[in-house]
Amino acid sequence: MLNGKCILITGGTGSLGKRLVSRLLSDYPGIKRLAVFSRDELKQFEMAQEFPPTKFPQIRYFIGDIRDADRVARSLEGIDVVIHAAALKQVPTAEYNPFECIKTNVLGAQNLIEACINAGVKNVVALSTDKAAAPVNLYGATKLCSDKLFVAANNIRGHHDIRFSVVRYGNVMGSRGSVIPFFMEQRRKGVIPITDPAMTRFNISLDGGVDLVLHALEHSMGGEIYIPKIPSYRITDVAEAIAPGVPQTVVGIRPGEKLHEEMITASDAPNTLETEKNYVIVPMLYQETRDDLMARYAAHHGGEAVPSDFSYNSGENTEWLSVDEMRALIRKHVCADFQP
Secondary structure (H helix, E strand, O other): OOOOOEEEEEOOOOHHHHHHHHHHHHHOOOOOEEEEEEOOHHHHHHHHHHOOOOOOOOEEEEEOOOOOHHHHHHHOOOOOEEEEOOOOOOHHHHHHOHHHHHHHHHHHHHHHHHHHHHHOOOEEEEEOOHHHOOOOOHHHHHHHHHHHHHHHHHHOOOOOOOEEEEEOOOOEOOOOOOHHHHHHHHHHHOOEEEOOOOOEEEOEOHHHHHHHHHHHHHHOOOOOEEEEOOOEEEHHHHHHHHOOOOOEEEOOOOOOOOOOOEEEOHHHHHHEEEOOOEEEEOOOOOOOOHHHHHHHHHHHHOOEEOOOOOOEEHHHOOOEOOHHHHHHHHHHHOOOOOOO
């Protein structure tokens, strides 16, 4: 699928970006060029120690900010495939600096869309978040806006042969700023802060996130939002898995935080298909009716429409991770020598 292609990853020095680079280099040795686009020169320098151009001559490290339309356009010369992972994603930071978040997550997304169309890019996958479903904080609102921009980009591509799609998932296990590294640090201090004992979250590994991106690149018709079928966990079970016997203290839910993660709301149900491993929210394109669109996308993806009152949130999930399963996943995906 990707051998012989030129690929660019925005936000390529982040947790998922680095795993994407690792997987692409191992799974597609015939990639012609793999460009890492980000604004942090130190992270690029550190990443180049792990993936040196002398060993991986197809790698390019490209300094730039997604807000800079000219730099984005320059980075896309000769690029066939774009994976958009650049974002400002810290909820408290976005609440305190709202327009900075808007400039990166919304205006940056539009810069990328227009540049991709003009540069002749063929395939674009943008990363979303559970917080974009019925958002209650600014970060989620900007990502919902970004999702809408990427879906609607399929309406303005004109004669250009390009597809835009979106992948949406929740907490990525072990990524920077996620709960597992935080709890592992807190247990050294002798207390685990719990926001709410009833809180639940979806769980996906970095490799699971990469798998969904690659699935979208291969199967997208354009305009889909892909949501994986993944298990949930209770925040108290994560604390028990990491720090058994360590006291837990309830600190309360932070502003802009939900008790349960949502990835598909009941309002999305009329446009949602279920496949074997994923859900797919079908785009509403102006030239076709909803029924025709649902039928066309269902035939392509081998899916069926979900019930009219369907929703998908971590608190009502049918698959749950036990404490022992959490420990096994931590050893596999976060810390190989982890001991509770």
